[in-house]
Amino acid sequence: MGSGIYSALSGAVAKMQQLEVTVNNLANIGDIGFKADRVSFESVFNENLQNRIGGGINFTRTSGSYTDFSQGDMETTNRSLDLAIKGEGFFKVALEDGFLYTRQGNFKLDKQNNLVTSINDLQVIGENGPVNFPHNNVLINSDGIVTADGIEIGRLTVYEVPDNQNLLRKGNGFWELKPGMADKLSSGASLLQGSLERSNVNPVLLTAEIIETKRAYAAFMNTMKIFSDISEKAREIGRLG
Secondary structure, three states: OHHHHHHHHHHHHHHHHHHHHHHHHHHOOOOOOOOOEEEEEEEEOOOHHHHHHHOOOOEEEEEEEEEOOOOOOEEEOOOOOEEEEEOOOEEEEEEOOEEEEEOOOEEEEOOOOEEEEOOOOOEEEEOOEEOEOOOOOOEEOOOOEEEEOOEEEEEOOOEEOOOHHHEEEEEOOEEEEOOOOOOEEOOOOEEEEOEEEOOOOOHHHHHHHHHHHHHHHHHHHHHHHHHHHHHHHHHHHHHHO
């Protein structure tokens, strides 16, 4: 009897963890370049805990979370410093002691005319290092070639990493590459000037997922109550006997 309660409890905990991830995705649905997190599940049959108290009952748990790096929809802004990446890759920005990566292309110029991120003013790294524009009115083609007043002044580059799951989310749309990993110049991505990539969160699917998760959680909780009621009845019968 008790093993059934453990099985229902494991399912409820897993669904609660899934709901937390889903709600976080919903909270960031309007963020430029946001990538949704997903939860993966696994069944437990042979672990010590299951063998000791499970009595053959299947346990469910989250095996971990991962990030969905699929492309988000493009939104036209017609702003010269707005850039979207089509395909795999990231913009590379500089910290004092390292680099971060982002899909947020809503850039601006600082007081020294360096191209920086809108959040935290982190300097964008191009083909030859930091990027400096003479003014806002520049042209950037799909290969990242930057032209100002008819003169080519540099190139913006998109960087790839060996495996996107080696990126650690740092908040505000930034990612950090795990130690020991190296980036490289992208071979297939292209840039779209005057556009931004929206988040890859689908509001319709997300709403359906929240409803399904809540229903599943409620079902597990109801199952636990049923097992508890049955156990209490069994104890009452034992006392009468």
